Amino acid sequence: xxxxxxxxxxxxxxxxxxxxxxxxxxxxxxxxxxxxxxxxxxxxxxxxxxxxxxxxxxxxxxxxxxxxxxxxxxxxxxxxxxxxxxxxxxxxxxxxxxxxxxxxxxxxxxxxxxxxxxxxxxxxxxxxxxxxxxxxxxxxxxxxxxxxxxxxxxxxxxxxxxxxxxxxxxxxxxxxxxxxxxxxxxxxxxxxxxxxxxxxxxxxxxxxxxxxxxxxxxxxxxxxxxxxxxxxxxxxxxxxxxxxxxxxxxxxxxxxxxxxxxxxxxxxxxxxxxxxxxxxxxxxxxxxxxxxxxxxxxxxxxxxxxxxxx
Amino acid sequence: xxxxxxxxxxxxxxxxxxxxxxxxxxxxxxxxxxxxxxxxxxxxxxxxxxxxxxxxxxxxxxxxxxxxxxxxxxxxxxxxxxxxxxxxxxxxxxxxxxxxxxxxxxxxxxxxxxxxxxxxxxxxxxxxxxxxxxxxxxxxxxxxxxxxxxxxxxxxxxxxxxxxxxxxxxxxxxxxxxxxxxxxxxxxxxxxxxxxxxxxxxxxxxxxxxxxxxxxxxxxxxxxxxxxxxxxxxxxxxxxxxxxxxxxxxxxxxxxxxxxxxxxxxxxxxxxxxxxxxxxxxxxxxxxxxxxxxxxxxxxxxxxxxxxxxxxxxxxxxxxxxxxxxxxxxxxxxxxxxxxxxxxxxxxxxxxxxxxxxxxxxxxxxxxxxxxxxxxxxxxxxxxxxxxxxxxxxxxxxxxxxxxxxxxxxxxxxxxxxxxxxxxxxxxxxxxxxxxxxxxxxxxxxxxxxxxxxxxxxxxxxxxxxxxxxxxxxxxxxxxxxxxxxxxxxxxxxxxxxxxxxxxxxxxxxxxxxxxxxxxxxxxxxxxxxxxxxxxxxxxxxxxxxxxxxxxxxxxxxxxxxxxxxxxxxxxxxxxxxxxxxxxxxxxxxxxxxxxxxxxxxxxxxxxxxxxxxxxxxxxxxxxxxxxxxxxxxxxxxxxxxxxxxxxxxxxxxxxxxxxxxxxxxxxxxxxxxxxxxxxxx
Numbered sequence: 001x002x003x004x005x006x007x008x009x010x011x012x013x014x015x016x017x018x019x020x021x022x023x024x025x026x027x028x029x030x031x032x033x034x035x036x037x038x039x040x041x042x043x044x045x046x047x048x049x050x051x052x053x054x055x056x057x058x059x060x061x062x063x064x065x066x067x068x069x070x071x072x073x074x075x076x077x078x079x080x081x082x083x084x085x086x087x088x089x090x091x092x093x094x095x096x097x098x099x100x101x102x103x104x105x106x107x108x109x110x111x112x113x114x115x116x117x118x119x120x121x122x123x124x125x126x127x128x129x130x131x132x133x134x135x136x137x138x139x140x141x142x143x144x145x146x147x148x149x150x151x152x153x154x155x156x157x158x159x160x161x162x163x164x165x166x167x168x169x170x171x172x173x174x175x176x177x178x179x180x181x182x183x184x185x186x187x188x189x190x191x192x193x194x195x196x197x198x199x200x201x202x203x204x205x206x207x208x209x210x211x212x213x214x215x216x217x218x219x220x221x222x223x224x225x226x227x228x229x230x231x232x233x234x235x236x237x238x239x240x241x242x243x244x245x246x247x248x249x250x251x252x253x254x255x256x257x258x259x260x261x262x263x264x265x266x267x268x269x270x271x272x273x274x275x276x277x278x279x280x281x282x283x284x285x286x287x288x289x290x291x292x293x294x295x296x297x298x299x300x301x302x303x304x305x306x307x308x309x310x
Numbered sequence: 311x312x313x314x315x316x317x318x319x320x321x322x323x324x325x326x327x328x329x330x331x332x333x334x335x336x337x338x339x340x341x342x343x344x345x346x347x348x349x350x351x352x353x354x355x356x357x358x359x360x361x362x363x364x365x366x367x368x369x370x371x372x373x374x375x376x377x378x379x380x381x382x383x384x385x386x387x388x389x390x391x392x393x394x395x396x397x398x399x400x401x402x403x404x405x406x407x408x409x410x411x412x413x414x415x416x417x418x419x420x421x422x423x424x425x426x427x428x429x430x431x432x433x434x435x436x437x438x439x440x441x442x443x444x445x446x447x448x449x450x451x452x453x454x455x456x457x458x459x460x461x462x463x464x465x466x467x468x469x470x471x472x473x474x475x476x477x478x479x480x481x482x483x484x485x486x487x488x489x490x491x492x493x494x495x496x497x498x499x500x501x502x503x504x505x506x507x508x509x510x511x512x513x514x515x516x517x518x519x520x521x522x523x524x525x526x527x528x529x530x531x532x533x534x535x536x537x538x539x540x541x542x543x544x545x546x547x548x549x550x551x552x553x554x555x556x557x558x559x560x561x562x563x564x565x566x567x568x569x570x571x572x573x574x575x576x577x578x579x580x581x582x583x584x585x586x587x588x589x590x591x592x593x594x595x596x597x598x599x600x601x602x603x604x605x606x607x608x609x610x611x612x613x614x615x616x617x618x619x620x621x622x623x624x625x626x627x628x629x630x631x632x633x634x635x636x637x638x639x640x641x642x643x644x645x646x647x648x649x650x651x652x653x654x655x656x657x658x659x660x661x662x663x664x665x666x667x668x669x670x671x672x673x674x675x676x677x678x679x680x681x682x683x684x685x686x687x688x689x690x691x692x693x694x695x696x697x698x699x700x701x702x703x704x705x706x707x708x709x710x711x712x713x714x715x716x717x718x719x720x721x722x723x724x725x726x727x728x729x730x731x732x733x734x735x736x737x738x739x740x741x742x743x744x745x746x747x748x749x750x751x752x753x754x755x756x757x758x759x760x761x762x763x764x765x766x767x768x769x770x771x772x773x774x775x776x777x778x779x780x781x782x783x784x785x786x787x788x789x790x791x792x793x794x795x796x797x798x799x800x801x802x803x804x805x806x807x808x809x810x811x812x813x814x815x816x817x818x819x820x821x822x823x824x825x826x827x828x829x830x831x832x833x834x835x836x837x838x839x840x841x842x843x844x845x846x847x848x849x850x851x852x853x854x855x856x857x858x859x860x861x862x863x864x865x866x867x868x869x870x871x872x873x874x875x876x877x878x879x880x881x882x883x884x885x886x887x888x889x890x891x892x893x894x895x896x897x898x899x900x901x902x903x904x905x906x907x908x909x910x911x912x913x914x915x916x917x918x919x920x921x922x923x924x925x926x927x928x929x930x931x932x933x934x935x936x937x938x939x940x941x942x943x944x945x946x947x948x949x950x951x952x953x954x955x956x957x958x959x960x961x962x963x964x965x966x967x968x969x970x971x972x973x974x975x976x977x978x979x980x981x982x983x984x985x986x987x988x989x990x991x992x
Contacts, residue, residue: 242344
């Protein structure tokens with residue numbers, strides 16, 4: 001990638017700027033705009049046309065036009081305004097989409113320009129936008145050692161969710177199991193729960209916590225977000241590392257421990273994936289350097305799979 | 311071959327400071343701000359230690375720092391180049407200290423000392439270097455290390471004890487002065503002395519590692535009668551007011567002794583007194599004395615028969631003729647001056663003859679006769695008297711003034727040039743104010759010693775304004791001047807802001823009053839007290855001796871007339887004396903300052919009584935008193951060969967160290983900028 005955020009093509013030609021590149025997106029700043037850009041660019045051609053369906057959720061009035069179902073004419077409004085209007089309703093939602101964001105301090109790590117938390121924020125904002133367009137009732141829960149903020153899922157809550165995402169700040173403490181347990185205990189309709197975290201806990205514990213949500217009937221997708229430097233232990237020379245969660249310090253010679261560290265982390269990710277599968281949870285490990293469409297593709301695949309199962 | 315020597319090798323210990331930048335470097339490495347990382351969870355599981363061994367970074371920077379420090383340490387260690395003459399380091403350097411003080415004249419002490427010193431020189435080894443230092447109250451190098459043993463033996467053969475005292479501490483310092491520049495593996499000091507207890511000196515010390523061998527040649531002293539001191543005792547005046555002479559004689563030897571004490575005054579013998587003293591006994595005798603009233607009197611005391619230490623059998627004194635100070639007390643009319651005249655009557659040395667009169671009775675002739683004029687209470691003087699007074703002070707007289715209610719000068723023309731003008735009267739609060747201390751550096755403060763002005767309470771004073779030629783000697787505690795001094799021509803004046811009179815201050819009833827008044831008068835008169843006797847080796851100022859003989863005495867007049875001045879020693883040698891050359895008196899007996907015209911003034915020199923005290927220290931006792939200290943704090947002994955080097959190498963090293971520090975600073979700044987630059991990981 002060059003200085004202008006333009007990725008060089010494989011064959012050496014310049015390719016068009018990719019808005020899905022996290023570093024490019026980070027320069028935009030506006031989370032809502034990012035989400036729209038990502039989703040509009042990614043789902044165009046994949047999604048069905050918007051249609052208003054029959055449901056109990058009132059959307060708006062519009063002037064009557066020939067061919068409209070006369071059963072939808074609002075006679076009370078006609079009595080007041082002497083004009084014919086028909087009621088429109090939101091199409092029936094497919095499911096609740098609950099976005100769960102790990103806001104612990106370990107998510108605040110950024111070796112480059114984009115922290116894991118920012119990446120997760122963009123990812124969830126994009127999912128919120130996508131879910132909203134697909135008539136999902138979108139909600140948000142941020143957590144660290146406990147639930148920090150919950151936006152209950154509802155239709156038309158996309159803006160509230162995005163605003164809540166922007167408010168999320170790194171918070172001390174990390175207890176995924178407790179936070180997800182409390183989230184599961186909330187009276188949520190069955191739907192899709194997307195959990196974004198770096199999952200720095202025992203793989204089985206993490207999978208068990210995610211499996212708890214699955215057991216309550218939710219479709220659970222777990223996104224693990226890791227930084228490239230974190231994944232590769234790509235550090236410059238001997239240094240003292242400070243645990244962002246606990247504050248503990250440790251002098252490290254990266255070249256000596258890199259291989260063992262990578263193996264341990266890879267094993268952990270593998271164990272996490274295996275445990276998630278065992279608990280019926282979709283698990284995706286993401287790199288903050290990876291384009292957001294990877295995550296979105298996984299999300300849509302899961303949604304399609306869930307729809308097929310229904 | 312050129313070798314490198316260090317005049318202060320102990321400074322090399324500071325090279326341990328080289329560890330400081332390394333430790334600081336590693337500490338900084340350890341304590342640098344931690345780099346945030348999401349979790350140490352997996353790093354802690356790494357099966358081998360992830361901790362970095364202390365590793366040096368920025369090695370160039372560290373090397374520069376260490377080299378700079380090393381260069382600075384070497385520079386301060388006093389490096390110098392020396393010609394090692396191919397033979398490299400000499401195996402051993404020995405300094406033989408030979409006691410040449412007066413006490414070594416006793417019996418066969420010096421013969422034994424010469425023998426012991428000769429043996430020490432001979433046994434110093436074929437390859438070793440040896441030096442010979444003779445010492446009494448000060449060390450003198452008789453033969454240097456480079457001169458060889460033959461020269462040392464020759465110098466030893468020429469050495470003889472003198473008439474001076476003993477200072478063993480100074481002797482050890484002199485030995486180290488030679489050894490400080492030595493790079494010999496073994497450095498040794500051989501002290502040959504009678505180890506006189508009175509001659510240990512202040513703080514005898516040698517550096518650690520320098521061997522000290524003692525050759526005590528004292529032994530049990532034979533009988534030695536000595537005149538330890540002679541002085542005039544004012545308190546023991548006879549009925550005729552004459553002051554007798556007190557003489558302290560002692561037997562400082564180990565056996566009883568008998569003899570006679572002979573007093574001679576200006577060559578006239580008095581009847582001898584028989585003496586018989588046991589070993590160690592001291593006795594004070596009182597002898598009648600009739601000194602001349604108009605000239606210096608030579609007093610010679612002698613014990614007969616002469617014993618082994620002949621010089622302490624005689625004592626010489628010069629008694630200056632009594633020269634009373636003529637004090638003219640000019641008072642404001644109708645004022646009581648009892649406190650002043652009473653205080654003047656107490657003066658003994660010199661006696662003060664005072665004359666008190668009212669301002670209206672004062673004449674110019676009276677002013678001419680006075681050594682010091684005291685103006686009590688700001689008396690009013692007419693213009694002719696003021697001019698006469700100014701002239702008298704300018705000619706060398708003193709002027710002391712107490713403020714009072716008398717007439718203040720109404721105009722500048724009415725004031726005295728010799729005296730600061732007192733201003734308006736100031737009445738202090740009912741509780742009064744107090745005098746502050748005298749200026750510490752003023753001679754008056756030194757003479758008054760423990761007597762202090764601070765207790766004096768003042769209720770009334772006159773404002774004083776210090777002029778360009780005035781010195782404020784004391785202030786009131788409210789900061790206003792209390793005592794001013796003005797130099798006017800050859801004379802000087804003191805102006806008190808207050809008066810000892812009742813209602814003004816309680817100065818008259820304060821213990822400081824009498825000494826303050828008398829010392830002030832002596833100070834103003836410029837009178838220099840004559841010293842009855844001097845120790846051998848005394849160095850005197852010619853001008854002070856002429857002043858002591860009397861400012862208007864025959865010698866002063868002869869010098870003023872341009873006559874040549876000579877010093878005649880007791881042995882009859884004549885030395886021409888110049889005004890700006892100090893006199894050195896070595897020979898016991900009467901010296902004489904003589905002018906061509908015949909005017910003369912005697913000076914007496916007597917051996918130190920301490921040299922007559924033959925109590926000796928045990929060698930082990932003395933060795934225990936010698937304080938040892940880390941190696942060459944003594945390298946800075948003044949005059950040591952190393953310290954005398956031109957220091958070119960040290961300067962070069964200093965410049966090198968500073969240059970390296972400069973380069974290091976530039977490197978460090980660059981490294982800091984490099985670290986501070988943001989690191990972007992794409």
